[in-house]
Amino acid sequence: MNERGTAARQRLATWWVLGAAAVLIVGFGAGRISMLVQYPVLKEKVFANFNASYKEIKQDFLFGAEPEALLNGATKGMLASLDDPYSVYLPGSEGQDFVQSYQPEFVGIGVQVRQEEGRYLVDSVIKDTPAEKGGLQIGDEIVQVDGTPVKGISMDKLVSLLRGAEGTKVKVALARAGVPQLAVELTRAPIPVTTVTHAMLEDGVGRITISRFAESTAKEFETSLQALLDKGMSKLVLDLRSNPGGLLTPTIDIASRLVPKDKLILEVDYKDEKKVQKYFSKQKEKLDLQIAVIVNGQTASAGEVLAAALKESAGATVVGTTTFGKGIVQSFGQFKDKSVLKLTEAQWKTPGGQSIHKKGVEPDVKVELPAYATLPMLPTGEESKQGDYGDYVKTLQTMLEALGYPAAPVPGVFGEQTTEAVRGFQRDNDLEATGVVGDKTSHALMEKLRDKLQKEDPQLRKALDQLGE
Structure with missing residues (x-):
């Protein structure tokens, strides 16, 4: 092999190495550009702080942390930084619930439930639903769902127990006045949402x-x-x-x-x-x-x-x-994991x-509604009685007075006159006249006020007057 041939091969090898290096450099550069285009957050200087914080939390936080929870929390915080209450990130099941709220139906048994003195009572039964076909009645107390006692659980938890996949079965134990405890098995079905x-x-x-x-x-x-x-x-x-x-x-x-x-x-x-x-x-x-x-x-x-x-x-x-x-x-928009990003993107103007x-x-x-129409609900799961005081007592007194039971010589103080007003209301509505306001009395007060507003409704009356002119 002569020296000229050896030199040529050395030059060829050198160019090959340089070419390969150039390809790697170009490939790396293109890959980095692609990453920056795909993930523009990487271009931000402060992202280094985020990344360092994430790694330190993962490695050193005493109580441990899940990556999913950390990143969902970071995304929530990013939306919160916009200072716009309407722009939010809803991870996982929260996003699924949000989307479901706009659907024309949900899967369940077909009852509306209210809480009364620590118990869950059926407030209404939707027509042509598993609940109606299974014989559930207004006033039934839900005692257990699939063997789980419901006393003390939250309303959200009860709803999640009653809902499920279409076609699945749920066992509901009920207490009904004058009847031993009932147990019914219902098949969950789509329940139309009426708007x-x-x-x-x-x-x-x-x-x-x-x-x-x-x-x-x-x-x-x-x-x-x-x-x-x-x-x-x-x-x-x-x-x-x-x-x-x-x-x-x-x-x-x-x-x-x-x-x-x-x-x-x-x-x-x-x-x-x-x-x-x-x-x-x-x-x-x-x-x-x-x-x-x-x-x-x-x-x-x-x-x-x-x-x-x-x-x-x-x-x-x-x-x-x-x-x-x-x-x-x-x-x-909803991501593959059901999470939802809701973002303010426009403003609208009238014609x-x-x-x-x-x-x-x-x-x-x-036209304003009467004051009682905008009162807050009385607290559930609590009793109000003589000697109590505060805004909720003032609300109670306003309700009673709107229904014709004078109750407030001293607004906000549950005194003797308030007690007598409560007893009068309870007697007139077939409730035990204790003078103490529990969930039963609160519910009855709200029902009577609702009936009164429907009968009086000055805004509806004015609307009818305008159509009659």
């Missing part, structure tokens, strides 16, 4: 109440609207009181049913105006209806969208009090171009 109710009132007036906007709300609304039209409805009261909002799509669908064709429903403006989306009514069938909308301070978000659209684009009269004032829009955020929709006719 719309309706009633035909006098003089051709129909009333539709929307409690929230979920996936099925537009279909429910159409069913109610058609039922009332079939009965000759010529005027509509749309009750949106305490509607917290929900999904935008069914809201727009409902607005398109009531707002004249091609009229603006709302405008949605995204960050830096990179996108401005306007929604116009796609009404297919003209409706000749007078409309009055009832709202209050708890009418929010999508409820405000519908109220404003009807007011500004359909000539509806809005009655009640100023709405909550949530004029921003969130989108949410007149107004933002109602932190302002609310102003009613055309302002």
Whole structure:
């Protein structure tokens, strides 16, 4: 082998090594760029602090830590740093529950339950559900679920015990007055979630109440609207009181049913105006209806969208009090592990171009509800008696006085007159006249106040007056 050939092979080997090194460098660089594009958080200097903190917690925290909990906590904290109560991260089951809340049904047995003096009582039985078919009755006490005593557990825990996968069985032990303990086995089934109710009132007036906007709300609304039209409805009261909002799509669908064709429903403006989306009514069938909308301070978000659209684009009269004032829009997406990221991405404006955020929709006719209608609930699982004092006693006294039982010579102090007022209420409602307020008395008070409000309801009466003019 001559020297020239050896030198050539050495040069070739050198170039091969340099080429391989270049390929590695380019590959590493491309990989790093790809990582930075895919995970832009790596570009932030402060990420080094996060990474160091994560490693130190994992290695040295005395009580140990799970990586999933650490990273979920970090993501929650990231959303919390935005200082926006509507932007949140909901890990795992929390995200699943959030998505489920907008579904048209859930899987369970079909009862609503209330807590009374440490017991769980059936408050209502939904028609055509496993509970009704199994013979459950209002007033039944749920004692055990699948052998687990329910006394002392939380309401959330009880709900999780009763719910489950469709087709699975659950054993419920009940206590019923005059009957030995009952045990029934029920097969869990889909239970429809009702968000719309309706009633035909006098003089051709129909009333539709929307409690929230979920996936099925537009279909429910159409069913109610058609039922009332079939009965000759010529005027509509749309009750949106305490509607917290929900999904935008069914809201727009409902607005398109009531707002004249091609009229603006709302405008949605995204960050830096990179996108401005306007929604116009796609009404297919003209409706000749007078409309009055009832709202209050708890009418929010999508409820405000519908109220404003009807007011500004359909000539509806809005009655009640100023709405909550949530004029921003969130989108949410669900990850593979069921976690949910809900993020504020836009603001919306009324057909007149107004933002109602932190302002609310102003009613055309302002009508307040009586003071007793906005009282907080009395505490459950506790007794109130003579000698007690505080805000909850003041609430109790206001309830009693609204029902015709004078109780408050000294507001907030449970004295002798309050005791006599409680006894009077208990006697008149077939309760043991102890003068002590427990869950039974609290529940009876709330029921009577609810009945009184339904009969009086000055906001509904004013809405009817407006339709009669």
